[in-house]
Amino acid sequence: MRSAWVLAFVLGCSSEAASPAAPRVTRAPGCDACHAKQTAEWRASLHHAAFEDEDFRASLAVEQDRAFCVSCHAPTDPADGVGCLDCHRVPASHAARGSGHVATVACAGCHDFTFPRSREKMQKTAEEHAASPFSDVPCASCHMPDKSHAIALGSRDLDAIARALDVRATRTSPTSVVVTLRALGVGHDLPTGDLFRRLRVWVWAEGARGEVLADEERMLGRTFVDEHGARKQADDLRVPASGLRAVEIDLGDKARGRRVEVRVYYERVAEARGPFESVFASDVVARASVEGGEP
Numbered sequence: 001m002r003s004a005w006v007l008a009f010v011l012g013c014s015s016e017a018a019s020p021a022a023p024r025v026t027r028a029p030g031c032d033a034c035h036a037k038q039t040a041e042w043r044a045s046l047h048h049a050a051f052e053d054e055d056f057r058a059s060l061a062v063e064q065d066r067a068f069c070v071s072c073h074a075p076t077d078p079a080d081g082v083g084c085l086d087c088h089r090v091p092a093s094h095a096a097r098g099s100g101h102v103a104t105v106a107c108a109g110c111h112d113f114t115f116p117r118s119r120e121k122m123q124k125t126a127e128e129h130a131a132s133p134f135s136d137v138p139c140a141s142c143h144m145p146d147k148s149h150a151i152a153l154g155s156r157d158l159d160a161i162a163r164a165l166d167v168r169a170t171r172t173s174p175t176s177v178v179v180t181l182r183a184l185g186v187g188h189d190l191p192t193g194d195l196f197r198r199l200r201v202w203v204w205a206e207g208a209r210g211e212v213l214a215d216e217e218r219m220l221g222r223t224f225v226d227e228h229g230a231r232k233q234a235d236d237l238r239v240p241a242s243g244l245r246a247v248e249i250d251l252g253d254k255a256r257g258r259r260v261e262v263r264v265y266y267e268r269v270a271e272a273r274g275p276f277e278s279v280f281a282s283d284v285v286a287r288a289s290v291e292g293g294e295p
Contacts (some may be wrong), residue, residue, distance in 0.1 A: 031084045041149035042084065046156060047225065048082035055268065055280045065116050068077050072110035082110070105137045107265060111193060115231045118223075121276030122231075125192045132241035142187065161266050164190060165239070167286040168204075172248065174256045177203060177290055181220070181264065182244040190239040195222050196269040199239070200245055202284065203262050205255035214254040218247050262288040 022057045042048050050056065051074035060069055070078075112126035121127065129135060143153050153203035166182040179201055183190045191197040198221025199257045205213045220237045239245045251260065264286035270278040 027234070038147075038149045039084075045149060045151045047082035047087075047151055047156055048080065051078040052081065058270065067175065068116050072113075105186075105193040118230050120231050120233060122195060125188050128188040128192060128241055130189045134135055134185075136240065137187060138189075155191070155197065155268070158266065158285060161191070162285040165286045167262065167263065167264050167288045169260060169288040171260070171263045171290050173250075175252055176248060176250040176255075177260050177262075179203060179247045179262050179288065180244055181239045181247070181286075183239045183242050186242055188240075188241050189236075191221075191266065192238075194268070195224070197221065198267050199285075200265040200267050200270065201262065202265065203249045203251065203260060205258040205260050207250045207258065213258060214251040216249045216251060218249065220245060220247070225251075257292040258293050260290050262286075262290075264288075 001043055013178050044054070050072075051070070053073075056069075056073055060073075061065060063069055072082075074081055076083055078085070082224070106126070108126035112124050112274045113122055115122045128138065134249045141149070143151055144151065164184050164186050166184055168182075170178050172178050181199070181201075191199065198219055200217055202215065202217045204215035218237075220239065222236045223234045223236065224231050225227060225234045226232070237245065263284050265282045266285045267282045268280040272278075
């Protein structure tokens with residue numbers, strides 16, 4: 001579909017990473033004695049599952065730079081994934097019950113970084129946030145409501161992604177439509193994070209029996225090319241933070257007088273090689289339609 005999607009970053013690693021994971025012994029290093037609620041939330045979170053997540057393991061199994069990936073997905077211990085001490089720095093005095101304070105490190109360490117041996121950003125969520133209308137709103141305000149360590153809003157929360165998107169379709173001619181995607185109250189581009197996430201916009205003209213008469217699709221994500229052995233961003237078509245992205249599509253003469261349907265899919269891409277792609281997930285997060293125009 002798009003040869004510009006050069007996803008070689010997820011290709012190549014040792015057989016060790018592909019072997020079945022050992023039985024997990026989950027732990028929080030003494031934190032649960034005083035923070036039982038937070039520990040229980042964390043144990044059910046994507047942070048805790050960061051190393052054992054099936055999609056991550058599939059990518060890691062063929063990854064050349066395993067240590068680079070593990071440094072964020074399991075900084076201290078694979079059994080913890082992203083554990084308590086990976087986000088919190090605990091002073092020695094905190095060992096005594098009720099004494100001292102826990103300092104929290106910034107989210108950017110694992111959500112805004114460059115490719116290995118490169119200046120090009122692989123993820124740039126913190127940079128997007130700083131440039132957004134919500135730059136003065138801490139990440140935790142949205143992603144940790146009521147200080148919950150479940151990190152409920154994230155890349156697997158389809159309801160949250162759907163709520164964050166307003167999608168409209170408007171005819172611009174008897175054969176063309178403009179699909180406008182607007183991010184609602186989002187402090188970063190949509191989708192953010194992993195460069196393999198994208199929105200797929202599928203538009204089709206519908207016949208009297210519901211059949212597809214003509215269709216087109218557009219991919220809204222980041223694309224990269226290799227330049228002198230380094231990764232370089234070629235384009236970024238994501239929906240900007242609390243902004244909009246307009247996509248114009250001409251379906252040709254078969255769309256004249258016909259109803260046009262729109263579906264927006266949120267996709268997590270597994271890999272792409274030339275015209276071939278595979279995805280971990282492709283889910284509808286928005287719909288729109290526009291009635292037939294003049295024949």
